[in-house]
Amino acid sequence: MTKPILELKDVKTTVKTADGEIVPILKGIDLKIKAGDFITIIGTNGAGKSTLLNTIAGSLRPDSGFLLHNGHDITKMSEEKRTQFIGRVFQDPKMGTAPRMTVAENLLLATKRGKRRFLKIRKLKQNLPRFKKLAAVMNNGLENRLNTFVEGLSGGQRQALSFLMATIERPDILLLDEHTAALDPHTSENLLAVTDQQIKENKLTALMITHHMEDALKYGNRLLVLKDGKVKADINEQEKQNLKVSDLYKYFED
Numbered sequence: 001m002t003k004p005i006l007e008l009k010d011v012k013t014t015v016k017t018a019d020g021e022i023v024p025i026l027k028g029i030d031l032k033i034k035a036g037d038f039i040t041i042i043g044t045n046g047a048g049k050s051t052l053l054n055t056i057a058g059s060l061r062p063d064s065g066f067l068l069h070n071g072h073d074i075t076k077m078s079e080e081k082r083t084q085f086i087g088r089v090f091q092d093p094k095m096g097t098a099p100r101m102t103v104a105e106n107l108l109l110a111t112k113r114g115k116r117r118f119l120k121i122r123k124l125k126q127n128l129p130r131f132k133k134l135a136a137v138m139n140n141g142l143e144n145r146l147n148t149f150v151e152g153l154s155g156g157q158r159q160a161l162s163f164l165m166a167t168i169e170r171p172d173i174l175l176l177d178e179h180t181a182a183l184d185p186h187t188s189e190n191l192l193a194v195t196d197q198q199i200k201e202n203k204l205t206a207l208m209i210t211h212h213m214e215d216a217l218k219y220g221n222r223l224l225v226l227k228d229g230k231v232k233a234d235i236n237e238q239e240k241q242n243l244k245v246s247d248l249y250k251y252f253e254d
C-alpha cells in the first residue's frame, strides 16, 4: 500500500496566551491523508482548526506526536523548508502577497518557492503569457491586472492571486484556511468553484477550513469535524454524500 502523503500521529499542540498561560489546543490528532484527498474541515470557534493547519505548515511546533510527509518525519522541519511542498492561502487577503509588487512579480516570486529568490526582468517578460493564462482561470479579471501593484487589487483578486501563488508550483499539500471568508458571497462562490476545479484538474491534495456547512458538504471527498482539539468525525465520500446540513449540526452537540 502506498504511504499517506501526510500522516499525523497523536499530535498534541499547545499555545501560550498573552499572560503566559500554556493552553492545550490539539489534544491528540491521528490522521492519514491520501494523495488526492480534498478534505473540508468544520468545527466550532476555538476547536483547533487553524492550529491544525499551523501545525501542518510548521508555524506551530507540536509538543508531542509526529508528522510524516510521504513517510518521512517532518516534525522538526522548519516552516520555510515545508513551503517547498506545502502551499497555503489564508483568510486575510493581505497575507501571502507582497503589496508593493505587481501581480506578475508576485507570481514570479511564487515560482521560486523554496529556492533563492531574486527577480530578473527578462524572466518576468518571458513568463507573462503563462501568467496571463493562469490568471484567466481565476475568472475575475486578474489576467488584465498583471502589471498592477497588488495593493490596488480588489479583495477577491488578491485572494485569487494568493491561490495562484500557493499552487503555481504544484504543492503536495494545499492548506486553505477559510480563504473565501472575507469575500462577498458572489466573489466567494466564484473562488470556491475555481478552487474545486483546480484541485480536481491538478489532482491536488487539500485541506480546507470552512464555517459553511453547505460548502463542507458540497466540496471535497472527505469531511473532518474537529471538536475540542480532537477529530470528532472523519467522514468519507460515500457517507458524506448521504449527509444533510442538519446532520452536520448534530456533531456540534455534546
Ligand SMILES: Nc1ncnc2c1ncn2[C@@H]1O[C@H](COP(=O)(O)OP(=O)(O)OP(=O)(O)O)[C@@H](O)[C@H]1O
Residues within 6 Å of the ligand: 015, 016, 017, 018, 025, 043, 044, 045, 046, 047, 048, 049, 050, 051, 052
Ligand atoms: N498563537 C496563539 N496564542 C494564543 N492563543 C491561541 C493562539 N493560536 C490559537 N489560540 C487559541 O487557541 C484556540 C484554538 O484556536 P484555533 O484558531 O485553532 O481555532 P479554530 O477552530 O480555527 O477557531 P475559529 O473558527 O475561531 O477560527 C482558540 O481559543 C485561540 O484563541
